[in-house]
Amino acid sequence: MSHAINFFVSSPSRSPASLTISRPSAFVSTGSLRVPVKKSSRSFVVKASAASDLDESQSSPVLVSENGSGGVLSSVTKEYGRNNAVASSADSSSIEVDTVTEAELKENGFRSTRRTKLICTIGPATCGFEQLEALAVEGMNVARINMCHGTRDWHRMVIERVRRLNEEKGFAVAIMMDTEGSEIHMGDLGGASSAKAEDGEIWNFTVRAFDPPLPERTITVNYDGFAEDVKVGDDLLVDGGMVRFEVIEKIGPDVKCLCTDPGLLLPRANLTFWRDGKLVRERNAMLPTISSKDWLDIDFGIAEGVDFIAVSFVKSAEVIKHLKSYIKARARDGDIAVIAKIESIDSLRNLEEIIQASDGAMVARGDLGAQIPLEQVPSEQQKIVQLCRQLNRPVIVASQLLESMIEYPIPTRAEVADVSEAVRQRGDALMLSGESAMGQFPEKALTVLRTVSLRIERRWREQKRREVIELPSIASSFSDSISEEICNSAAKMGNAEKCITNGTHPCSMLTFL
């Protein structure tokens, strides 16, 4: 049995074309990640392997762009990541390295042998056409727009630019819309891109509305019940603890808080409050997963024909089922995939039924880390990825993969290890958030994801070659069993690294026999 990751590329009228990567049951793989992209109609199918998507010997002979990035390269070959230590060994593999000209790509369509797909959150740092093109060249498979930020007109502009990129340059970048959700978060800082909270400062968190500019050290909160719900002594965590306050006084709609862990406040950052070491979530749990604003955004996404809708703070399977039938009734072909974001305690409780109901899942580690102890996040990630694979659903690993690259051009070694681990676990996709939305080095961050993914994938292939193959016995007579033993021995010999490195392909040995 093989599974498939399908990248459907369709015309505005959605005539189908597909890129299919078959996957082996040996990988107890995740399911089909369909990326329908509105694009000029063109049809192609790439079979990566009948036996393994990572088995070089059986991979498609038709390869793509350099390092499998799948992007348009300028007619002069570009050498991405050549100076980058993590890139160097991936460059030398014949399966990963190929070059195409823009003309060839237009002629043959988008193809990539890279298994791990890359998602970039688009924000002020990357919303220009040229910036989007640069990301596509670096291997962006999906552009994510987060409805927490920006206006619908801004998001429409991004969608149009991605579509134009696909149309004019031959890319197949899909669009993922991520709902805001109705969890408690801060307002937009009166238009400022960030604000610094220093140790010992008193800030006012308020449910009152203000016209910009906001009074100094004031944070608006989107949830009317906020001032009622918090108590003096509660800890208030911004963005899962990036900045921490203690509630010291309540005055009507205003909550005065003392900054105890200083840091940078970003617009619309998530807020959680903790009492006696426990997350306070009674009221939170009453808020709808899809708010009335989210429904309007979903209508917008359907009208714009986005490819994925990622639902924030999913609590149960019901909301996913409801959204899927809503989409089916309204979307032209009902083909928008629904991704369940696993980022709350409730979603962990109902994990299996949520994943079953969804077309895919996202390990949204940012908010998840604000709801459960940080040290539990890695094991939950592993559990979610494994479950998705068992249930045949694609899974995205998201948030803070390369957080330091928001400010610095190279990642920390720990970040590289984290990315490697997500790929090693067989996450289907990796996602950049702030790194690509508002960081200083979006392209470099994407290059790191791509080169690290390719490196791990290459390692799998090498390991696979050395694996002892177990061949079931099927002969029913003595003479058959002799033939079977000979064939099995030949197959094992052929599979041994020695044969491969000597250039003897196992298939040729079997043919000889």
Ligand SMILES: Nc1ncnc2c1ncn2[C@@H]1O[C@H](COP(=O)(O)OP(=O)(O)OP(=O)(O)O)[C@@H](O)[C@H]1O
């Ligand atoms: N469209 C946008 N306009 C302005 N800033 C944006 C936009 N999208 C993202 N950002 C910035 O990038 C940061 C990281 O983006 P990200 O999408 O991960 O958002 P988030 O607020 O952390 O929420 P979520 O939990 O939904 O991921 C945001 O905090 C915000 O500062």
Ligand SMILES: CC(=O)C(=O)O
């Ligand atoms: C991606 C996201 O929503 C999170 O990590 O919280």
Ligand SMILES: [K+]
């Ligand atoms: K969101």
Ligand SMILES: [Mg+2]
């Ligand atoms: Mg989140």
